[in-house]
Amino acid sequence: MSCYAGLMSGTSLDGIDAVLVDITTDRCQLLAATHDDYPQALLARLRQAIEAPTQVGLDELGELDTLVGEAFAAAALTLLRSSAVPAAQVRAIGSHGQTLRHQPRGAAPFSLQIGDANIIAERTGIDVVADFRRRDVAAGGEGAPLVPAFHAALFASPGQTRVVANIGGIANITLLQADGAVTGFDTGPGNCLMDGWTQRHCQLDFDRDGALAAAGQVYEPLLARLLTEPYLALPAPKSTGRELFNLPWLQERLGDVQLSPQDMLATLCQYTAETLAGAIAQAGAGTVAELLICGGGALNPQLLQRLSRLLPATPVCSTAQYGIAPLHVEAAAFAWMAHQHVQGLPANLPAVTGARGLRCLGALYPGAVTAT
Template sequence: MPSPVAPSPALYLGLISGTSADGIDAALVRFEEDAPGARCELLLGRTYPWDPALRATLIAWGQGAIDAPIDEIGRLDAHTGEVFAEAALRLLDEAQVPAAAVRAIGSHGQTIRHRPHSQPAFTWQIGDGNVIAERTGIDTVADFRRRDVAAGGHGAPLMPAFHNALLRSPDEDRAVLNLGGIGNLTLLPRQGEVRGFDTGPANALLDAWCQRHTGRAFDQDGAFAARGRVDAGLLARLLDEPWFALPPPKSTGREQFHLGWVEGKLDAASAVDVQATLLELTAATVADALRATQPDTARVLVCGGGVHNRALMARLAQRLPGVVVESTAAHGLDPDHVEAMGFAWLARETLAGRPGNLPSVTGARGWRVLGAVYPR
């Protein structure tokens, strides 16, 4: 039987595991009011690591390295849902908030395939919302991306609507840069429509190369990359990838940018020089994309794991002279939990019957209410 305690209209919980699959980000969020642009407060944010074996499986699936039978896919979908539910319950336990006080969970799931250009187009995030709702006893909204894809869009990126609601300024052209496994930009001009798109690989390649050659899951502060030198020939071959020349809307994932892609471009570069070159690739593709699409940008607000890579942040600043490059923390949003907060926000929009996509970003035929609702 459902708890007699009525859920609060103000409390939502967001869950996401991104392209890097380095853990499940969980955020408990309180909204000031029930309006699209309402301010929100992060009550508690945590990242819970995946079991290493499960993470390895998710990464292999995400880059298309596994051709699995349908039974295995079904089991992984349910298992991933269980792990997401455990993350939600663990966060609530740490926050000392009862499940019955939360209006809804917004769960992104884990992307195992993203094919916006196939015929028909599709995207697939596993982590069964039925399982999450059943285990937590909280209304759950999941499967956010596929409605936009069905409407002709890429289903990504989805955070620009959230960025627009909380970070836009009438005084300057801004951009929000998420440095997750894949980099993506949200363009927030003083006037005009919001745009957004993926820029290419970020932490997915940096982390994978670092793991292979140092045994560490990520390059702390960019120290490994800082030991090397950019290989100009390798950088040119990487930048020659046709995807970079595509106009927005565009999105990508681990199925396109993975270590096999890098290995196909290598010659005799040392491991540290490859790391330095991959870091430069991220900085170059972000800066080039920003100059091409919003040249008057005054401020870039950075979130995602890459914000902690000091070498990468320094290269971005050097490639964007005259532009302030700073963490979203300077504007009241924890950079490690912006996306999880965004999926809490998207769940609220879904339950209110408001669209969560931006057609100017995804290329969809129009505004759409996103996600499927799984009642507790």
């Protein structure tokens, strides 16, 4: 058995997904999966830091790095307790950390993930691989999305064109072409605008099962305005985040118009669906044999319906059909990236991120306490 753990918290800030997988060259078998919410006080501080980045002082940044490290370590321990696999059999933990800011095209490009990996190594005694994005950024890449290489390893089907859509806070697609070529990019918002609006105006974490969206009507003038966002038409490689797609961005385009929560959710849900369908066309996918959905958006039937309506010729299914449930895919990707690091293998795809070449991603934090 070649056992790796993956820890992931995405832009949704909906908590830490942890998975334990058995990785062999052509297989990634799920052994255990758990989910830990962030403690409420930490969640509030993370939201504040992401929404008002210029107000974060160095002390706050340092403390958040430690607290997220502790939360990730606790999530790893929850995972280990839930499984029969002894810690000594886990070769390494791949930890994505929590993105606070992603600016890969600024004057001094960076992508900032926090969650001190030293703490995870110290609490678990297991080797930790972390800091996956910055080597790709150093090599001129976007540092994102990183999941396409894993999607290719797991879901490619020679002779068939498939698309994998990972609908987290931000959404990204991976185009797996029949000839083996792999491309992909961030398409724009996944759930982040829907979540943000629901949290602000409905005091709910998210629109569960798309219930609000199902009861509303798309407000076409707003949808049309949102679709003029220049990011959508940019050529790949490209990646984005909550730096762009956030509530102030939405409010600017909404102006003085008052919409019911239902109509707003219907409009935002349709927006996510249209940007995804548009991105699949932009990627030049041609005839797609199957569209595989993962990420939390896979659990929103309204979103899936709207996507299916826009892509009537494309069968849409969940990655669960191919052995890995939608909420486990991204955490499993970081377990796989830890495996790649340990084996000295690359984990980025230059065709996706724009990096100058393949790179072995991440840095190793040894779990063993060095004997004196």
